[in-house]
Every structure is written in C-alpha cells, then in structure tokens.
Amino acid sequence: MAGPLAGRHVLIFVGDVYEDLELWYPKLRLLEAGAGVTVAGPEAETVYRGKHGYPCQSDAAIAEMEVQDFQGLVVPGGFMPDKLRRDSKVLQLVRDFAETGKLVAAICHGGWIPISAGVYKGVRVTGSPGIKDDLVNAGAVWEDAPVVVDRHFVSSRKPDDLPDFCRAMLEVLAA
Numbered sequence: 001m002a003g004p005l006a007g008r009h010v011l012i013f014v015g016d017v018y019e020d021l022e023l024w025y026p027k028l029r030l031l032e033a034g035a036g037v038t039v040a041g042p043e044a045e046t047v048y049r050g051k052h053g054y055p056c057q058s059d060a061a062i063a064e065m066e067v068q069d070f071q072g073l074v075v076p077g078g079f080m081p082d083k084l085r086r087d088s089k090v091l092q093l094v095r096d097f098a099e100t101g102k103l104v105a106a107i108c109h110g111g112w113i114p115i116s117a118g119v120y121k122g123v124r125v126t127g128s129p130g131i132k133d134d135l136v137n138a139g140a141v142w143e144d145a146p147v148v149v150d151r152h153f154v155s156s157r158k159p160d161d162l163p164d165f166c167r168a169m170l171e172v173l174a175a
Contacts, residue, residue, distance in 0.1 A: 003034020008173055010103070011065055012074040013090065013113070014041040014058050019078035020050035021159040022107045026074050029166040035173065040065050042087070051078045063089050067096035072173050077108025077128065085116035095119060098153075105154040105169045107161070111135055114153075124150040126157050 010030050014023060023039070030037050041048055041058035048056050062084075073094065075081065084090050094117035097104050106114055111127035112134065114120050121139030126148045136142050147156045147164035154172055156165035 003032065004174055005030065005033040005035035005170065008034075008071045009036040009038065009069060010072045010074060010173070011070045011093070012037060012039045013062065013076065013080070013084055014039050014048050014056050015080040015084050016048050017079035018048060018050050018056065018076050019080075019108055019159065020052045020054040021162060022076035022078065022110065023050070023056060023074075024054070025159075025162045026076070026105070026107075026166055026169060029170065030074075033170055033173075035071075038065070038070070042084075048080075062087065062093070065089075065093060067093060067100060067102065070097075070102065072103030072105065072169070073097045074169065075104075075106040075110035075113050077106075077110040079109070081109050081112040085113045091117040101152050103152050103154065103169065103172045105165070105172075107156040107165055108158055111155060115140075120153075123153050124148050125153065125155040127155055128157055 038059045040060045040062045044061040098119035108128045115138040124141045146161040147168045154168045
C-alpha cells in the first residue's frame with residue numbers, strides 16, 4: 001500500500017537532546033502515510049540521544065540537504081533547537097521551505113529554529129509556553145491551542161498535542 005503521501009519526502013532535523021516523542025511520532029506517522037523521510041543532523045550516520053535517552057541515527061548531514069528534494073520540514077523540540085539554530089545552513093533551509101510555501105512544522109521548543117530563521121513575522125503559531133515571549137518578540141501571533149495552522153506553517157505546544165500536530169501536518173502535505 002503506497003499511502004496518501006506516496007511521492008512526498010519530508011526532512012526532519014535531529015541533534016543531541018531532541019525531544020524523543022516529537023521526532024519519532026511524526027516520523028512514524030509520515031512513513032505510515034507513505035511519505036519518504038530523511039532525518040538529518042549535524043553529522044551523517046551519527047547516533048543522537050533524545051532527552052529521554054532514545055537513540056536516533058541521522059540519515060544524512062544537514063549541510064548536504066537542499067529544499068528542492070523535500071515537500072516539508074519537521075522541527076522537533078527538546079534542547080536540540082537551541083543548538084541547531086546557530087547553524088547558518090539550518091536557518092537557510094527553514095527560510096527556503098517558508099519562501100517556497102512548503103510545510104514548516106515545529107513543535108514545542110522547535111519554534112526556536114523558525115524564530116532564528118526570521119520566518120514567523122505575522123504568522124499565527126503556538127509552541128511551548130516557555131518560548132511564548134520569544135515567538136511574540138519575533139513577530140508571531142501567539143495562540144494557546146493544541147495545533148495552529150497558518151497556510152504551510154504548522155505548530156504545536158507539547159508531546160500531548162502530537163495527534164493534532166500530525167493530523168495537521170499530513171493535511172498540509174496532502175494539499
């Protein structure tokens with residue numbers, strides 16, 4: 001069975017201390033829907049440990065990724081986004097996804113990366129209450145909701161919101 005997202009390919013960022021569920025739940029839902037998934041980290045074929053100790057091996061290095069190879073991007077939370085947002089390639093990829101109207105999905109502290117990429121100005125979003133001020137200061141329009149969809153931007157607050165986050169992410173990708 002090919003699935004409704006057959007032929008679509010999604011990039012997911014990974015790095016040390018990613019939020020385990022916020023990476024694995026979307027990855028498995030995307031695969032289940034038939035999408036291809038590439039998990040990219042600072043280094044290719046490197047095992048990164050999640051916040052709760054679950055390992056994830058990167059398929060590729062972020063430096064080798066190009067937006068034209070994907071229909072969407074997923075940015076998990078945890079402490080990982082605070083480090084990855086200092087990488088100019090990460091920020092350029094996020095800007096490229098945003099500018100081309102492709103999915104930019106961020107959950108929890110994952111919103112730090114689109115903030116640093118400068119793509120949230122005027123965009124309705126949610127995220128961890130811990131980064132609410134950062135989102136507002138970046139020009140985003142904050143909403144406290146399980147999921148917020150504004151065009152091709154999908155955002156959620158925490159692991160408990162993952163069912164809503166993934167449904168919305170899949171809908172944007174299927175459109």
